Amino acid sequence: xxxRFEDVRVGDQLPSQSETLPQDRLIAYAGASGDFNPxxxxxxxxxxxxxxxxxxxxxxLNMGLVSRVVTDxxxxxxxxxSLSASFRAPCPVGSTVxxxxxxxxxxxxxxxxxxxxxxxxxxxxRVVDRRSSRAVVALD
Amino acid sequence: MLAPPTFAACxxxxxxxxxxxxxxxGAHWNLxxxxxxxxxxxxxxxxxxxxxxxMVTDIRDRRRMELLTLxxxxxxxxxxxxxxxxxxxxxxxxxxxxxxGVDSAAGAEAG
Numbered sequence: 001x002x003x004r005f006e007d008v009r010v011g012d013q014l015p016s017q018s019e020t021l022p023q024d025r026l027i028a029y030a031g032a033s034g035d036f037n038p039x040x041x042x043x044x045x046x047x048x049x050x051x052x053x054x055x056x057x058x059x060x061l062n063m064g065l066v067s068r069v070v071t072d073x074x075x076x077x078x079x080x081x082s083l084s085a086s087f088r089a090p091c092p093v094g095s096t097v098x099x100x101x102x103x104x105x106x107x108x109x110x111x112x113x114x115x116x117x118x119x120x121x122x123x124x125x126r127v128v129d130r131r132s133s134r135a136v137v138a139l140d
Numbered sequence: 141m142l143a144p145p146t147f148a149a150c151x152x153x154x155x156x157x158x159x160x161x162x163x164x165x166g167a168h169w170n171l172x173x174x175x176x177x178x179x180x181x182x183x184x185x186x187x188x189x190x191x192x193x194x195m196v197t198d199i200r201d202r203r204r205m206e207l208l209t210l211x212x213x214x215x216x217x218x219x220x221x222x223x224x225x226x227x228x229x230x231x232x233x234x235x236x237x238x239x240x241g242v243d244s245a246a247g248a249e250a251g
Contacts, residue, residue: 033150033153034150034153035153035156037169049170059176067144071144076142077145081179082177082180083177083178085175087172087173087175090172
């Protein structure tokens with residue numbers, strides 16, 4: 001059941017979602033998005049340019065996982081006014097990412113909710129950095 | 141039927157290659173996607189035809205890297221009404237010799 005604006009409070013946490021991202025998932029995302037940068041599938045290429053020295057996941061794949069946390073809660077894409085992601089830490093292939101969101105602001109006039117959103121690795125690495133990644137959602 | 145918000149990647153990120161490969165820009169593929177912002181003026185729906193206009197809005201140096209901001213304005217092709225504003229932050233690492241280690245880029249933003 002989608003939330004009503006009057007029931008939302010600053011500090012509310014959305015249900016988090018975790019997913020492991022093996023190489024085939026990154027290749028599938030390359031095909032789906034059209035982003036074929038070899039950084040996401042070629043170890044040989046990644047060894048020369050990657051921040052980790054290895055293949056890393058697309059930032060947009062992680063942004064998509066974050067987006068799903070928001071749309072599942074809000075009741076669909078039609079509620080999303082904006083979505084931003086700061087890709088801080090690299091996400092090595094094979095990582096398990098946990099995506100979440102927290103209400104940080106409410107606009108009673110516009111009936112919009114601002115969420116801090118994130119995707120983090122098990123070691124706390126900020127793949128999508130909650131300090132500078134936001135979603136603005138309109139609720140009834 | 142509505143598209144998920146980051147479906148917009150298909151026509152805002154996948155096409156970044158066209159910009160990066162433009163010889164007049166003089167860029168290269170030693171890059172990562174540092175940040176992304178989508179502002180939805182209305183949801184994207186099945187059947188939409190969108191006209192998207194990319195514009196390089198900023199290029200700056202940070203330490204030994206270069207940061208490029210690419211804004212893409214997408215409008216409804218029939219009405220001209222704004223649908224989506226996309227802002228991508230790209231981080232270009234410095235060119236390095238083939239035998240260089242990987243340490244120099246450690247700690248950079250990456251996505």
